Amino acid sequence: MTNILITGSNGQLGSELKALASHYAQYSFIFTDVDDLDICNHKAxxxxxxxxxxxxxxxxxxxxAVDKAETQENLAxxxxxxAVKNFAQxxxxxxxxxxxxxxxxxFxxxxxxxxxxxDTPxxxxxxxxxxxxGEQAIQNxxxxxxxxIRTSWVYSRFGNNFVRTMLCLGKERESLNVVADQIGNPTYAADLAQAILTILPNINNKSVKILHYTNEGVCSWYDFAKTIFAIEKMAIKVNPIESSQYPTPAKRPFYSVLNKKAIIETYGIEIPYWRDSLVNCLKKTRTV
Structure with missing residues (x-):
């Protein structure tokens, strides 16, 4: 049996891996988070x-915490x-x-x-x-x-994320302002977790390989919010705004769509369309 250490197991992706673990009897999963294993303690x-x-x-x-990182650089x-360098070593x-x-x-x-x-980061x-x-340390x-595996705009029924935030705000307000000039790929953490466990037995590379994984399709945060409320049949007015109208301490990429051709061709996986995955997530969210 293969012993697998999962760090960050209380986060979105870690929680989705936990949900899948029972379907993989060939693996012995050891789920840890900061209370179980502090990854900054390299000896531990x-x-x-x-x-x-x-x-x-x-x-x-x-x-x-993208914005907090601007003032907590040492911790980030x-x-x-x-910690990633230590894992690689x-x-x-x-x-x-x-x-x-x-x-x-x-990017x-x-x-x-x-x-x-x-592409050059x-x-x-x-x-x-x-x-x-962290990437460069692994490569060195x-x-x-x-x-x-680079991913983007991750959401889940677990943890803090855009989908859960929109659902909470939608219960409190009649209208919301959402940034419309940042374009990317939403990623359902359950799909990413499934992809990781699917490709795991087929990993066989002598040098470090970088791959991209997100759901298929692109949208803005405004499109994303509109779709969440449409699926949930919530009558919330969503107003498109520019990033300049919603300043944040950290600068966000305006266009961060990731090409998935390499992971599809290397491992033969199928990647779901983002809206279909959002529907699946929202179904599960209603039962949480």
Whole structure:
């Protein structure tokens, strides 16, 4: 049986992996979050991996408070970069398969076509800078059987995310202002979790491979919000606004659509359309 360490297991992706775990009897999942295993404590992580004979690490842990990262750079760097570097070193030393989840925020968002894995990163925020540093650390150490999977606009029935925020605000207000000039790919965390477990047994690469995974299709945050309320039959007026009307401490990419051709061709997976996945998520959210 393969022993798999899942970090950040109380987050969106970690929670969706938990929900799928019972369908994968061939794996022994060890789910941890900061209270169980502080990934910033590098010795504790090394000891944990040895004691539990870990063969696969799926690193879902991250500092994702994009705006707070602007003033908490050291903490963001410790989680998104230095802890990731430690995972890569341990993966190389022990022959561990490593899957690390990264972000569209490594790009500047000025592209006119979907980003491919080989496009030059140019992060515009502390969050993006620290996530890119984690990617680069993995690439420099270069453990075998390692994947970096960039994703974007992640949502789930679990945790804090745009979908849950819209549903909460929709119960309190008759109208909402939502940014309409940022374009990207929503990603249902359950789909990403399923994709990770589907490709896991087929990972066989000598050097680090970067892949992109989001749901198919593109939209703005405004489109996303309108669709949420339409599916839920909530009569909320959504007003489109520009990013300049909703200033935030951290700069967001205006266009961060990710090209998924590489992951589809490499592993033969099918990726659901974002609206179909949103329908599935909202069905499950009603029962939470």
């Amino acid at each position: 992580v090394a000891d944990f991996i040895t004691e539990n004979q870990i063969q696969v690490i799926i690193n879902c842990a991250a500092y994702t 760097n410790a989680i998104n970069h230095l 341990l993966a190389k030393a022990h022959g561990i398969t490593l899957i690390h989840v990264s972000t569209d925020y490594v 500047d968002g000025i592209n006119h076509k979907p980003y491919v894995e080989t 140019n992060p515009q925020s502390v969050y993006g800078v620290t996530k890119l540093a 150490i270069n453990p075998t059987n390692t994947l970096i």
